[in-house]
Amino acid sequence: MEAQAVWPPIRLTLELAGITTVFLLLLGTPLAWWLARTRSRLREPVAALVALPLVLPPTVLGFYLLLALGPEGPGGFVARLFGEPSLAFSFPGLVIGSVIYSLPFAVQPIRGAFEALGNRPLEAAATLRASPWDAFWSVAIPGARSGLVAGAVLGFAHTVGEFGVILMIGGNIPGTTRVLSIAIYDHVELLEWETAHWLSGGLLVFSFAVVSLTLSLTRRREADPA
Amino acid sequence: MEAQAVWPPIRLTLELAGITTVFLLLLGTPLAWWLARTRSRLREPVAALVALPLVLPPTVLGFYLLLALGPEGPGGFVARLFGEPSLAFSFPGLVIGSVIYSLPFAVQPIRGAFEALGNRPLEAAATLRASPWDAFWSVAIPGARSGLVAGAVLGFAHTVGEFGVILMIGGNIPGTTRVLSIAIYDHVELLEWETAHWLSGGLLVFSFAVVSLTLSLTRRREADPA
Amino acid sequence: MSASAGPEPGLSADLRGAVGSFRIEAGLEAPAGRVTSVFGPSGAGKTTLLRAVAGLTRLDGRVSAFGEVWQDADGAFVPPHRRGVGFCFQEPALFSHLTVAENLAYARRRAPERPGAPVSAAVVERLELAPLLDRTPAGLSGGERQRAALGRALLSNPGVLLLDEPLSGVHLGARGRILDWLRGLARDLGLVVLQVSHDLGEVIRFAHRIALISDGRITAIGPAGTILAGEGIRAPRFEASVVLVARILDTADAAGLSTLDLDGQRLRVAGMGGQPGRPVRLRVRARDVALATTRPEGLSIRNVLDGVIRELRDQPGTPFIEVVVAVGGAGSRNLLLARITRAAATELELAPGRPVHVLLKSVCLEDP
Amino acid sequence: MSASAGPEPGLSADLRGAVGSFRIEAGLEAPAGRVTSVFGPSGAGKTTLLRAVAGLTRLDGRVSAFGEVWQDADGAFVPPHRRGVGFCFQEPALFSHLTVAENLAYARRRAPERPGAPVSAAVVERLELAPLLDRTPAGLSGGERQRAALGRALLSNPGVLLLDEPLSGVHLGARGRILDWLRGLARDLGLVVLQVSHDLGEVIRFAHRIALISDGRITAIGPAGTILAGEGIRAPRFEASVVLVARILDTADAAGLSTLDLDGQRLRVAGMGGQPGRPVRLRVRARDVALATTRPEGLSIRNVLDGVIRELRDQPGTPFIEVVVAVGGAGSRNLLLARITRAAATELELAPGRPVHVLLKSVCLEDP
Amino acid sequence: CEPVRVAVASNFLAAAREAGVVFERATGCPLSLSAGSTGQLYAQIAQGAPFEVFLAADSERPERAEREGLAVPGSRRTYAVGRLVLFSPTPGLPLSGQTLADPGVRRVALANPRTAPYGRAALEAARTLGLESALASRQVVGTNVAQALSFVLTGNAEVGFVALSQVVDRSGSSWLIPETLHSPIRQQGVVLARGRRAEAAAFLDFLASGEIRELLARRGYRTD
Ligand SMILES: Nc1ncnc2c1ncn2[C@@H]1O[C@H](COP(=O)(O)OP(=O)(O)OP(=O)(O)O)[C@@H](O)[C@H]1O
């Protein structure tokens, strides 16, 4: 009975954080690339826009997302194409919300890494017949690896702990939108502190392992000065 | 009456976010410096540790902070020196909580910028008689400026919107710990959506202005390839 | 010099524009199979010119190579990665996330096949990269990085090779060997090589043609001999030199000396290989040439040519004059330059039309 | 050369250790007021050596300068910023967030006062930095960056100047002027200058002393003349040369020539300033020296010295031999080196003890 | 039987779980409980959340749901009446109204009077006792009663107004606030428009059954 209650949220959390991280990288990388390289006047406004969801309290942001995903919002329109009344209270809705909420944390380090890379490696790639697309994959992405890892780790961690947004747009529905953080929240609300401690402790240990492993594995060895 | 209710939280929010940002930079910069330059085995574990508060739901983190700040925790010990039973429900307590909660977002971009800077400018500074301390201020900090700005902006925005932790350790005391995010939340909770919209809109516009101004002013001009 | 006479169609650029506050307006022709050196002071615009040819910096004007238009006034602009240029940047730009071997493979994988182009093994051998292959660029010395970057550029099989001081950090011996090999490659594969160098020795040794650039303008361009004998290279005056074309009569004998024919006169030079009958280029520096009015006796200088003074060029502000001497009869293009003191010229009563003996230290003759 | 004879105490280093897989074990003495060139092939460990002297790379061993111990076997280690070294990195490391003027000011502000040290204005003028002052490093050409970095290093008033190919991207004329000025500064201020260069011409012109390095070991170290005449510099054999010490008799006359005394014989050289009576150093390359058994007539070569052959050094595998000639009588340290073909030596019947006339093209004499 | 989807105010979650077990045993129909604050649950219901029954912490929002056509008309009823206590984890304290004015009591925790029914009741009680200003000067406010209790349990507040249901089986001292000091905390429930099936209405009816009344009484709720 306990295991039954504990495992679905864990599975759901990992699924959500994993898929969200994938989307964060898919969306955040081109966005960071554009921000790092454009000379458009829109650059800083767009950067600010990406960071904006941050300043809203998660429940409030969640509330607006709820409106956007709900039957009267664009999300509802999309959902109706699939025969659903609303994107809220669904797993895809959670992913959308998490991505919006964690995007700035993914974009920032990636942008920084692209900027630090500079123009020269891309120019070198071009003179070696690499098209911009080829150079992006073969030079920019590996060159910005540590930024991508940092962005993914922050995005993943933030999604795991994210709470207000998910509670609001997910509705705490067991098996569909009830992720671990909400499950822990429920225990807190029930004053079942013991269980909350155990779950939190497990979450911490697990996350610590995942994060420090990722960081150690992928961070490049210190470049020796030469 | 409305103005009376609205302005104190706004002032408090700005104060909290401002002071938190200062502390984030004060703590995050040396930490990022260490992370960027140490060859200690502890590096990645420490980096993971900094990111860890992220994975906890804010209410849970808030609960642990309550314990830490309370009479039986270290916070209570400190508080007693000032004749208070606890650091919870006080402005300093909020600052502590906010700093812990937003630290990873400040540390990450700063660390990235320090790493991108590399060893060479610091070596050059040393051969120009700059002590490590001098070089840190005269070379590393200006050289990592864009990372510092990004860290400050993310930290500031996250503190403005931060909510669960503040809710938990703040006690919602008007003028002391009742920040804007809590005020907006109350309106949503009471189904006073109109007021919530207005406050959120104002917050967004204001934050957008602050953030995009900061970014535009401080981001260095694109370096021309030469 | 290859058997096929005359420059083949190669690169032609006519560019104008500005980088920051620096204005450039430079026209340039660089034939295929030849090395064209771009020579000029620091800040003259050499790097800018090379970057514009590669399409990395966009200037106005026309660039075409091998009959293909890379950019023109109508707005045509072939992006850098479709120009097939190899570029050695002034500060080597190896990919720091790849080892040397992977850097080379990066180029090789994207290169088209080209019969006769050097394969990886040859490049690694010639540039002595074998011990470096598994290292990342951060662990290389300055010269090692330059060699690796050159190797990478070569392995992309470019039609136009743009070298911005490619070997400034490589020591003399290796540099010479590498440059000779590059010259051979350029000739055999019909490459356009455009090379920037500050090292006059390198230019003299390496360049078929020289373009002098200063302040964003090409001030002179032409065959190396003409430019080196001309007024163009002012600064290191004492390095003035000419290039002569002679024919091999006899390859190195037991003493290690070869005999050459220079418009009917004999020269003995150290260790030259090659087919008898083949033309060779000799570089003679003005400072290595002495003149005598009577044929000298008992002298260690073995090469004495007969010539006629064409012109005396005064070098104001110095105690020297340069004497231009025709050594191959009236119609010959073989002119020699002698740098002697004005006092000596006066004492020997040197004047145009006067026959003189030209003394060349044999050691000064080398295949450039 | 300053009036005070002999090298003053300067830098002394004896280092051993490894960087990655590269092992270095190098001892070095560099006197104050002198330029010591570190010469060796790419990857020999020149940069590593300079970095270790500056304390940027920590190796085992001892380093001391001006009587002060910078590091020793007991673990003493003075950090780089207290060593008072100026360092020009192989790839110029200007601060990219500062303009050129600010880069210079950065050094100046942290430098101690030192009477006679060049002030900003002088550095800006000598290095031609005036038009660059307001630019950031990103907008500079390669050579401009190197000049700015050199200026910055000078303005920190270092006692030890470590130059890792400081002017590889600067053209010959300016490079010569700058190097001459640096030599003067080193002498006047008693600086230790340790300079890496691949350019033998630069080394010959600039170095008082040369340290040959190869594979992490110093293979030879000593006065420039000795090293250049010695067996050490193998590769560019034809560049062998010696350094002579002469005295000024007469400074430049109307024709721009000065008269020098070399152990009782007269020499006429181009444009040399300085006090009559002062000693000067002359560099003579073996390839610029010819020998004659009868005094030549009607020749443009004006400097003919009488000497006695000391030794014939065969150069196996080449058609050349080197002839060592004493020109200053029995006890003189002034030896000249002539590089001539073996055929010529045979024909002229050259042998030790035989008196010969030594021909020097006056243009080849220069203050090194 | 498809689980009945119930949106439940957080303070009633524990009781709802227990009731769910009984309900399933009786009808074979399980519950799917989604907890949250009443305002948040309402917003979600307004946006089409798939809930069938709404167990609010107050009566206003079920009323509003009924008014706005989100609920089945006439299904609204009070399922429990909450009891307010002043609580301290320290056993043996003589707590009373005067505790609020005790200078030794630095902080009093309560739920947000603006949004949470227990908070509003606490404020009313203080007002009735004439201790409103005494409370105002030392109150610390949590979003809901659970937070208010956390403040007390972690020692950051000496006493707090919490729900009796939270502390029935906890050691400590408590003063059950007389219901005369505040208007009753009526927790109402409605069947939602999406819950037009027998099981949904059956569950709300079931909460009024004798077995459940007993259960609620044991848990610290009064039933009408
Ligand atoms: N962004 C810029 N703003 C202003 N001036 C610039 C900029 N980029 C380049 N320049 C100037 O253009 C001139 C030409 O630069 P370029 O790099 O082509 O010189 P170069 O001939 O390669 O010199 P070097 O031999 O020193 O490398 C230099 O004077 C340089 O300062």
Ligand SMILES: Nc1ncnc2c1ncn2[C@@H]1O[C@H](COP(=O)(O)OP(=O)(O)OP(=O)(O)O)[C@@H](O)[C@H]1O
């Ligand atoms: N981290 C490292 N790992 C392995 N080898 C290294 C590392 N750093 C330097 N080396 C090697 O040490 C040797 C000496 O390097 P150094 O930079 O001192 O050479 P250098 O004499 O300055 O050469 P150059 O003239 O090409 O600059 C080189 O062969 C280089 O590859």
Ligand SMILES: [Mg+2]
């Ligand atoms: Mg350049």
Ligand SMILES: [Mg+2]
């Ligand atoms: Mg080096």
